[in-house]
Amino acid sequence: MVSDELLRLMRQFTPSEFTEDNFVDSPPLSIIEKTDGRDLIIVAKNSRGISLLQELSYRNYVEKLREDLYITDRLSMIDALTKFLWIIRISWKNEETYLLWALINSLLKTSDLESLKSTLFKEFNIELDKCLSKLNMNSTQEYSKLLEPLLSKLEQQLSRIPPVLLQKIIDHLCIHGELTVEELSTRFIREGVSVSTLYKALSRLKKENYVRVVKHVRISSRGPMRELLASNCNKCLYNYSSHDTCYKSSLNQLSAILYAFYNKSLTPRDLEKLYIEFKSIPYPQRVIKRINDILISLSVIRSRLEDKLTSSILHRIQAATGINIV
DSSP: OOOHHHHHHHHHSOTTTTSHHHHHHOOSEEEEEOTTSSOEEEEEOSHHHHHHHHHHHHTTSSEEEETTEEEEOOHHHHHHHHHHHHHHHHHTTOHHHHHHHHHHHHHHTOSSHHHHHHHHHHHHOOOHHHHHHHTTOOTTOOGGGSHHHHHHHHHHHHTTSOOHHHHHHHHHHHHHOSBOHHHHHHHHGGGTOOHHHHHHHHHHHHHTTSEEEEEEEESSTTSOEEEEEEEOTTSOTTOOSSHHHHHHHHHHHHHHHHHHHHOOOOOHHHHHHHHHHHTTSSSHHHHHHHHHHHHHHHHHHHHHHTSHHHHHHHHHHHHHHOOOOO
């Protein structure tokens, strides 16, 4: 079932605002997932983003930290934001998702058939009849009954979202580079993922060409040859069209992280300077993703150190051992 929170996001923003170029260069919102998985940080990048977050705050979906910075630990809101990010990415290459979003957006902002036609054409240059035809929907459908089949089709699109384990495997490969199954298993076994489950997930990723075998390596002198795996940047799970767009998106995420946790704003000129400076590094997006991961982890550690009892005990250990801990 499509949640109220997700519909609010789809009503507030249009697919035109979240094209790949806009998402990479100047998205209305940037979403940061903490490494402890407990909450999401949302950074508003323009007035429309702020307006939406204020509305969500009034409904207690998110909590305000600063004028353009909010946090949520509400599971339904986290789920909606996560799905919204995937709708954005899928819409870049899937016309049906783009049309669904455009039509749902227009429908939620209108009150009758004529205003729907007008809004859809004015904002997206799409004719309603052609849109419905491409979505394999009846063009004679009553206005009052349009939303239900649209939401049903949206749920079908949401089913295209890769399982969380597949996302985590790709994320790990994107950050750490080329790894064997054994190296991956040391990371995921801590989360209760069995080796057989990991093999099945990797088999699917390889079959769908999201993971590639770089070469075969021997871990020990007498051991068997093992596959060295890497994420396939030519077929990105997250639908980025190139290494460069992924790199730019990583820098944009870095900017959001620095603002959220260090209250430091990066100007477009700052980002351009960083883009040029790191571009010569092999796989710069991988390096920036690793930095982002470290900065988020540090923020989680700092928040835990704010606990008075924890801080007090650490200072006592520091005094007793002479080790500079905090």
